[in-house]
Amino acid sequence: MDEFAPLDCLLPSGKQKICLVILNQPIDERYFHVLWSKAKIRACADGGANHLYRLTEGRRESFLPDYINGDFDSILPEVKAFYTQKKCKLMETPDQDLTDFTKCLAIMVEEIKAQKLQIDTIVTLGGLGGRFDQIMATLETLFHAQKMTDLPVVVLQDRSLAVLLQEGRQHHLNVNTGLEGKWCSLVPVGSTCLTTTSGLKWNLDNQVLAFGQLVSTSNTYEDHDPKGGRKPVTVTTDKPLLWSMGIKPL
């Protein structure tokens, strides 16, 4: 079974081919440069463009997104004008029941197909901080993403990474990139999850994870021989299960 290394995307020498989505949250500059340079397609969801614009002051031409989508209620007029003038695709995706993030992913999946790209992961900057309902909306988008694509959608902000693990298969998470922070977590967002794991300090053995019953936070990796690497964390679940982990300061 293929291994997936969630933090591979932050390794300059990482093997994964990625696409990048920038959301409306302050951008971690340390992550930005690695991800931007590796990404085959780069997009901003609405106000994400404001953060890109601010971060790349002085050299904005070198950091033009392939497209910016949204209802455009967050993007500043000056920012919108700039990227329009630079011929970035501005795709107005008006308010419906779907968030700008969800719509950005939908476009991303179409672009990947249209350009016949080999992509391993869609990486998202932002989404795990700020307005609380928007954090929840990020999680909802991860659920929708599973119906749109088999590609993992990884979300990064500050020193947290989150990815939704699909039901019905054994996940092998490579946690040996050297960028792993100390903590990790499995959270049954949305429903109970019958879960089995290995490679964690506190593993689950066909146990039910559920809010109000048992939720795995402040978990960590099992001890390992420093000469060997960490063994992959394996996870099986019967419903989508949210994996999150800490990122070492870069």
Add this chain to the structure above:
Amino acid sequence: MDEFAPLDCLLPSAKIRACADGGANHLYRLTEGRRDSFLPDYINGDFDSILPEVKAFYTEKNCKMMKTPDQDLTDFTKCLAIMLEEIKAQKLQIDTIVTLGGLGGRFDQIMATVETLFHAQKMTDLPVVVIQDRSLAVLLQEGRQHHLNVNTGLEGKWCSLVPVGSPCLTTTSGLKWNLDNQVLAFGQLVSTSNTYEDHDPKEGRKPVKVTTDKPLLWSMGIKPQ
């Protein structure tokens, strides 16, 4: 049915004040120059976050330091458990337990906050409100109609209903996008970026009413003060 105003708590003063572990560091920093006027009644935790200088200061000031070592429960959950005992022991009339922090930072800790809210429902009938930056969250119990007073003047523009632990059969009124005996569930329908229904500015907003068959997470924006 009695009304509950989530933002009412930003007005009056607290009867009991506590820090969960590293919360004491933030209290210490914020109250520099007048720390003696802001002594917590107790600080609990496994004490792996509180700084030695901070711990020494509050110990010396005779704040109750209650070591609640690592188990399966977070410092927040244990802090609430102690809070409930104190409320009972002091025979206090309390309406709400308010928590500062919990909705930002390490992502698993945000999830742990939500888990604590579930545990809290088994520990007490008192609402436990969590506030950070400009967000407030409170877990609405199943099986009763909640009347949320959203007329304090401190309400921000957005509100939200999120079925965190399981699908929730939900009915609401008073929202711009109401639910009419509909299932809220991740992957199906989650209410975020909702807002309040229009109202006559001369009158106040009508209460938001929510019924749910499983615990449902209400959150709302707070106006900048």
